[in-house]
Structures are given as structure tokens and as C-alpha cells.
Amino acid sequence: MNVAMVGGGFMGKAHAIAYAAMPMYFWPAPAIPVRATLVEATNERAADAAQQLGFAHWSSDWRSVIDDPQIDVVDIVTPNDLHEEMVIAAAQAGKHIICEKPLSLNASSARRMLEAAEAAGITHATAFNFRRIPAVVFARQLIDEGAIGDVLDFRGTYLQDWSADPTFPATWRFDKSRAGSGAIGDIGSHVIDFARYLVGEVRQVHAVSSTYIPERPDPESPAGALLRVDVDDWASIQLEFETGQRGSIEVSRLAHGRNNLLGFEVHGTRGTLVFDYEHRDQLKVALADDGARMSGFRTINTGPAHPYGHALWPGPALGNGYAESKIIECFEFFTALTEGRPADPSFVDGYRTAAIVDAIIASTEARAWVEVDSS
Ligand SMILES: NC(=O)c1ccc[n+]([C@@H]2O[C@H](COP(=O)([O-])OP(=O)(O)OC[C@H]3O[C@@H](n4cnc5c(N)ncnc54)[C@H](O)[C@@H]3O)[C@@H](O)[C@H]2O)c1
Numbered sequence: 001m002n003v004a005m006v007g008g009g010f011m012g013k014a015h016a017i018a019y020a021a022m023p024m025y026f027w028p029a030p031a032i033p034v035r036a037t038l039v040e041a042t043n044e045r046a047a048d049a050a051q052q053l054g055f056a057h058w059s060s061d062w063r064s065v066i067d068d069p070q071i072d073v074v075d076i077v078t079p080n081d082l083h084e085e086m087v088i089a090a091a092q093a094g095k096h097i098i099c100e101k102p103l104s105l106n107a108s109s110a111r112r113m114l115e116a117a118e119a120a121g122i123t124h125a126t127a128f129n130f131r132r133i134p135a136v137v138f139a140r141q142l143i144d145e146g147a148i149g150d151v152l153d154f155r156g157t158y159l160q161d162w163s164a165d166p167t168f169p170a171t172w173r174f175d176k177s178r179a180g181s182g183a184i185g186d187i188g189s190h191v192i193d194f195a196r197y198l199v200g201e202v203r204q205v206h207a208v209s210s211t212y213i214p215e216r217p218d219p220e221s222p223a224g225a226l227l228r229v230d231v232d233d234w235a236s237i238q239l240e241f242e243t244g245q246r247g248s249i250e251v252s253r254l255a256h257g258r259n260n261l262l263g264f265e266v267h268g269t270r271g272t273l274v275f276d277y278e279h280r281d282q283l284k285v286a287l288a289d290d291g292a293r294m295s296g297f298r299t300i301n302t303g304p305a306h307p308y309g310h311a312l313w314p315g316p317a318l319g320n321g322y323a324e325s326k327i328i329e330c331f332e333f334f335t336a337l338t339e340g341r342p343a344d345p346s347f348v349d350g351y352r353t354a355a356i357v358d359a360i361i362a363s364t365e366a367r368a369w370v371e372v373d374s375s
Pocket residue numbers: 006007008009010011012039040041045060062077078079080082100101102127128129186
């Protein structure tokens with residue numbers, strides 16, 4: 001199936017690796033993704049990225065791939081403000097779509113994207129790749145099997161430090177009009193996706209946030225002019241799920257030493273599950289049935305006995321990285337597409353997460369609990 005990828009930055013590299021490698025892991029593959037056309041912002045960048053990432057053709061006009069009858073799948077890996085227009089045009093042209101998270105700048109935009117995709121009857125996916133990590137899927141299996149009893153609460157974090165230095169430039173991620181929000185939507189959306197995947201829908205939220213570094217150097221200014229930052233650096237969020245359970249999430253892009261602490265704990269009446277992306281092959285499990293003498297966590301290294309293990313490496317702890325999460329995502333997308341069923345996670349998940357992000361931001365402004373509106 002011919003893929004056109006729009007954007008050739010960080011995610012462009014990750015998705016291109018997945019297209020190339022997916023059949024090498026999942027064989028027989030549901031489809032062979034062909035890296036057909038790469039679109040970038042300029043001709044020079046497009047030609048260079050196409051060569052680097054193995055695409056046969058390149059363009060600096062994203063509409064050219066929407067109009068190309070040879071293209072089956074459009075993959076959108078551009079900054080967040082560009083997703084909506086591209087998605088709606090691609091859907092109306094009947095292309096199947098993978099779009100990076102957050103699906104868009106806010107829930108009303110994400111809703112328009114979902115409606116366009118549903119009206120077109122195409123396969124649509126939001127790239128919440130972390131929920132496909134074997135240890136995370138294993139956690140969901142254990143919850144579904146009742147291994148930790150009834151879920152009491154969820155505790156999630158996504159702490160990073162890449163922008164802790166105040167001289168880190170004001171790239172698009174610090175501009176509300178291009179990103180939608182800061183840490184809340186950028187990295188918090190992954191934790192919200194974990195919460196929804198592992199526990200269920202969120203009914204209401206209460207949140208506080210801070211912007212600790214209100215100005216950053218303009219990357220376009222050789223004189224070092226400063227630009228105002230209008231998104232959050234940090235937030236602390238309380239959740240109430242529709243089923244009544246509670247939870248909390250903390251997100252930061254300024255937490256020195258926390259390079260990529262994406263994690264969760266799920267506490268149940270009979271046990272606890274702990275996941276930490278920096279040790280992403282592992283799930284820590286504590287079970288009440290172990291008794292007082294053996295009380296504590298066992299560390300399970302995922303391997304062939306766990307989700308997707310047959311397609312990954314022949315023994316536990318050989319190591320799955322970021323690329324494998326994208327390869328599994330790619331496998332799931334093409335499996336759904338070829339089987340004619342909805343992808344999981346789809347734009348529905350992108351939209352519902354966007355609605356939770358909107359409610360979080362509204363709560364920081366209102367200093368009150370805010371109901372999630374994802375009707
Ligand atoms: N799932 C994940 O783990 C994950 C991780 C990082 C980023 N993301 C998401 O992926 C998306 C892209 O993020 P990134 O880190 O790759 O950003 P990036 O800045 O590294 O890359 C974006 C690319 O899009 C290109 N671009 C801009 N305008 C364009 C246009 N009109 N046509 C074609 N290309 C254009 C830019 O030149 C740039 O190369 C964002 O939505 C982000 O939130 C997801």
C-alpha cells in the first residue's frame with residue numbers, strides 16, 4: 001500500500017522506520033507499506049528527507065499527495081496546527097489516515113476531523129503508540145482478567161527535561177496557536193490515553209498548571225530576541241472516571257533528570273501494576289495473594305509470552321525501543337485497514353483525549369472541577 005508521509009522531522013523518522021521494518025517483524029505482514037512520497041515544508045528539505053527516509057518521491061505541496069490516485073495512506077506527522085486541514089482533505093479524497101497526537105489544537109477541531117473521517121468511511125488512527133508497548137498491553141490484560149481485583153485508582157506521570165534550560169528556543173511547541181497547549185497536550189495526552197485505555201472514560205478533572213519560563217529565544221532571530229511562551233510547562237491534574245474511580249496525572253517538560261518518565265501505577269483491591277517507559281520492557285506487579293512474607297513487587301521482563309512477543313525478539317529482556325512501539329502501531333493500523341475494521345486507537349481516541357485536555361485547561365483557568373464534554 002502506497003504511503004505519503006507529510007512531515008519529515010522526529011516523527012517522520014520514527015514512522016518511516018516502522019514502514020520499512022513492520023513486515024520484517026510481523027510476517028506474513030497484513031500489507032507491505034511502500035514509502036511512496038514524502039512531503040516537507042520546502043523542496044530542499046523534502047528532497048533531503050525523502051533520501052534519508054527511503055521515499056521514492058518528494059514534494060513540498062501536501063495537496064499533491066491528496067490528489068494522487070496512487071496514494072492509499074496519508075500519514076500526518078507535522079506540527080499540531082496543520083493536522084486538521086490535511087486530515088479533512090485526505091479523508092474527503094478517500095485516503096486512509098494516520099495522524100500524530102495530539103489529534104489537533106482542541107476538541108472542536110478534533111471533532112471535525114473525526115466527523116470527516118467517519119463520513120468518508122476510511123480507516124483512521126491517532127498515533128498513541130505507547131499504549132501498544134507489550135508491557136502496557138500486558139497490564140491491560142491483567143486488569144481485564146481481574147489479577148489486581150477491582151481498580152481503585154490511577155496515577156500517571158510524564159516528566160521530561162528537554163526544555164528545562166531557559167535558553168532552549170521557542171520552537172512551535174511553545175506557541176499555543178501551533179501546539180494547542182504545552183506539556184498538557186504534548187506529553188499529557190499520552191498519559192490520558194493510558195488512563196482511558198487502562199481504566200475508562202474520564203468524567204471530570206481538576207487541574208493547576210504553571211509556565212515557569214515565560215520567554216524563550218526566537219529560533220529565527222540571530223540577535224537573540226525573546227518570544228513570549230503562552231503554554232504550560234507543568235501541570236498537576238486530578239481525574240474522576242465515569243465509573244467513579246479517581247486518579248492523578250503530573251506532567252512537566254522542566255523536570256531535570258527525568259529524561260522521559262512516562263509511567264503509571266494502577267492500584268487495585270488485590271494488587272498494583274507499575275510501568276515506567278525508561279524501563280519499557282518491564283511491568284512491576286504486586287499481588288495481595290503473595291501474602292505478607294512475600295509482599296512486594298516482582299519485575300516481569302516482557303518477551304515471547306507477552307503481547308506481540310511472537311513478532312519481536314526470541315527472549316525476554318532483549319530490548320524493545322521506541323521504534324518497536326511504532327512498528328507495532330503500524331502493524332495494528334494495516335491489520336485494521338485490511339480487515340476492514342476500525343483502527344485502535346482511532347480518531348475517536350484522539351477526540352476524547354482532546355476533550356479531556358480542553359477540560360484540564362478550562363479547570364486551570366476556572367480553578368474548579370470541570371466536566372469533560374466529549375458528547
Ligand atoms: N507519538 C509520539 O510519541 C510523538 C512524539 C513526538 C511528536 N509527536 C507528534 O508528531 C507531530 C510532529 O512532531 P515532530 O516531533 O516530528 O516535529 P518536528 O518539528 O520534528 O517535525 C515536523 C516536521 O513537519 C514539517 N512541516 C512543517 N510544515 C509542513 C508542511 N506544510 N508540509 C510538510 N511538512 C511540514 C517541518 O519542516 C518538520 O520537519 C506533532 O503532532 C507531535 O505532537 C508524537
